[in-house]
Amino acid sequence: xxxxxxxxxxxxxxxxxxxxxxxxxxxxxxxxxxxxxxxxxxxxxxxxxxxxxxxxxxxxxxxxxxxxxxxxxxxxxxxxxxxxxxxxxxxxxxxxxxxxxxxxxxxxxxxxxxxxxxxxxxxxxxxxxxxxxxxxxxxxxxxxxxxxxxxxxxxxxxxxxxxxxxxxxxxxxxxxxxxxxxxxxxxxxxxxxxxxxxxxxxxxxxxxxxxxxxxxxxxxxxxxxxxxxxxxxxxxxxxxxxxxxxxxxxxxxxxxxxxxxxxxxxxxxxxxxxxxxxxxxxxxxxxxxxxxxxxxxxxxxxxxxxxxxxxxxxxxxxxxxxxxxxxxxxxxxxxxxxxxx
Numbered sequence: 617x618x619x620x621x622x623x624x625x626x627x628x629x630x631x632x633x634x635x636x637x638x639x640x641x642x643x644x645x646x647x648x649x650x651x652x653x654x655x656x657x658x659x660x661x662x663x664x665x666x667x668x669x670x671x672x673x674x675x676x677x678x679x680x681x682x683x684x685x686x687x688x689x690x691x692x693x694x695x696x697x698x699x700x701x702x703x704x705x706x707x708x709x710x711x712x713x714x715x716x717x718x719x720x721x722x723x724x725x726x727x728x729x730x731x732x733x734x735x736x737x738x739x740x741x742x743x744x745x746x747x748x749x750x751x752x753x754x755x756x757x758x759x760x761x762x763x764x765x766x767x768x769x770x771x772x773x774x775x776x777x778x779x780x781x782x783x784x785x786x787x788x789x790x791x792x793x794x795x796x797x798x799x800x801x802x803x804x805x806x807x808x809x810x811x812x813x814x815x816x817x818x819x820x821x822x823x824x825x826x827x828x829x830x831x832x833x834x835x836x837x838x839x840x841x842x843x844x845x846x847x848x849x850x851x852x853x854x855x856x857x858x859x860x861x862x863x864x865x866x867x868x869x870x871x872x873x874x875x876x877x878x879x880x881x882x883x884x885x886x887x888x889x890x891x892x893x894x895x896x897x898x899x900x901x902x903x904x905x906x907x908x909x910x911x912x913x914x915x916x917x918x919x920x921x922x923x924x925x926x927x928x929x930x931x932x933x934x935x936x937x938x939x940x941x942x943x944x945x946x947x948x949x950x951x952x953x954x955x956x957x
Contacts, residue, residue, distance in 0.1 A: 627786035629711045631671035636664050639706035643699065652699045667700060674786065676704065678797040681808055695798060695808030705812045708790060713816060715781050720819060721826045725891075726842045727815040734940060736841050736891045737900065743837040744884055744897065747848040751897055757888045758847040758855040761878035762822075762866065765843035766814065767806045770871040771795050774821050805871075818842055821870065828865050833858050841891050848884070855881045892937065899942040907946065910934050914953050 629635060640660075644653050656663055670676035681695040697705065717728065725736040747755040762768075774795065775788065782788060794813050800806030807814040822840060829835045829847065835858065837848035849855050859879065866872040882888060887896040894901045910930075917927040938946070 625712060625715055625782055625784060625787065627784045627790070630707050630787060630790065631668055633664070633668050635707050635710060636668055636703065639703045639710055640664060642706045642710075643702040656699050663700065664703075667703060671704070671707075671790070674789070676790070676793070678704070678793060681798060683808075692809055694810040696810050697797075701794075701797075702812065704790075705794065708787070708794070709812055709816050712782060712787065716816075716820055716823070719781075720823055721830055721838075721840075723839045724819055724823065724826055725839060727819060733841070733891045733937075736839055737893060737895065737940060739839050740846065740888075740890060740895055743839070743848045744895070747837055747850055748884065748897070753850065755848060755850045755884050756852045756855055756881055757884055758849075758859055758881050759879070759888055759890065760845050760847075760859070760862070761875040762843040763873050763875040763878075765872065766809055766818070767800065767802070768872055769805060769807050769817070769821055771804050771806075773869075773871055774817055777820060777824060778817075824870060825862070825866065828869075829858075829862065833861060839890075844890065846888065846890055852881055893941055900940070902938055902941045902943050902946065906934070906937070910950060911953075914950075 644657075647653050667676070678701045679698040681697055683693060683695045686692055686694055720728065723739055725731045725733075725739070744755070745751070771792075775792065778791060779788065791813075794811075795807060795817070798806060798808045807817060822843065825845075826838075826840060829838045829845075835847050835849075839846050847855060847858060849858075859874070859881065863874045863879075866874065885897055887894045887901075889895075889903065892903055892906060894903060913922065913927065913930050913934075916922045917924070922930075935950075938950070
């Protein structure tokens with residue numbers, strides 16, 4: 617990992633009024649009809665000015681998070697920041713993200729411009745061709761998951777990593793305010809699911825792992841998507857060795873560990889569960905959970921339990937996701953179910 621500090625980044629850039637306006641525009645995108653946005657915009661310029669002054673004078677204090685449980689597609693605890701705090705998150709990330717992003721490895725795929733799920737599965741397809749010599753030999757995949765990642769992130773370790781690139785202690789102070797505005801079960805650990813800053817800091821934190829895997833272990837076919845990562849190789853023994861070394865690195869340097877049940881070495885021909893798909897040698901299928909989730913939403917719509925607008929948005933997203941799988945018959949069946957709804 618690069619260790620030089622970026623002294624061009626200053627706290628003044630974060631609370632600059634133009635930066636706050638751009639941050640506000642990003643925070644409201646897709647949410648213009650939400651009541652909390654409408655209320656903020658009733659006195660927009662005063663509200664933005666107040667944020668500017670609070671940040672400038674270092675009197676800014678985030679409001680308590682609102683926490684709720686979602687079960688789509690799996691049960692998760694989401695913590696939602698107040699709209700004014702989301703503006704601050706965007707203002708911070710707009711300034712510091714470019715410094716960190718240019719140090720991220722190419723195959724860190726989540727929450728980055730030009731990357732994402734489709735990028736990850738395309739890289740997986742390229743890597744499986746290379747490691748199997750165009751499917752002429754067997755190969756294996758270390759499919760790994762970090763145990764309770766967002767709950768276990770060590771905040772002081774995160775600050776230590778950030779300090780390598782951020783010199784201005786006022787920015788560090790603001791980051792501390794944001795990450796400590798979350799009551800976790802373990803003191804000094806955890807980031808809330810649902811915050812822009814948590815998504816960004818997740819990549820900053822695990823960039824340490826990326827560098828270890830790529831530059832210390834010299835892995836060639838490594839991809840990470842948030843806290844899931846895969847390594848492809850022709851040798852099962854080599855993957856076993858890398859798995860042990862990665863687990864030791866995580867425990868020692870990042871205070872994390874691999875999930876014991878979800879971190880396995882699997883023959884590629886058996887199919888690898890990654891970024892929402894079962895990825896086989898010559899094709900990919902949707903995960904059964906994704907299919908069942910869509911069937912459940914169709915039933916909810918038929919029973920009048922969700923609105924047409926919410927249903928249509930869900931369908932659009934699901935069909936776009938399903939288009940990346942080799943599931944023609946399934947998509948025809950689902951479209952018929954939708955049309956009959």
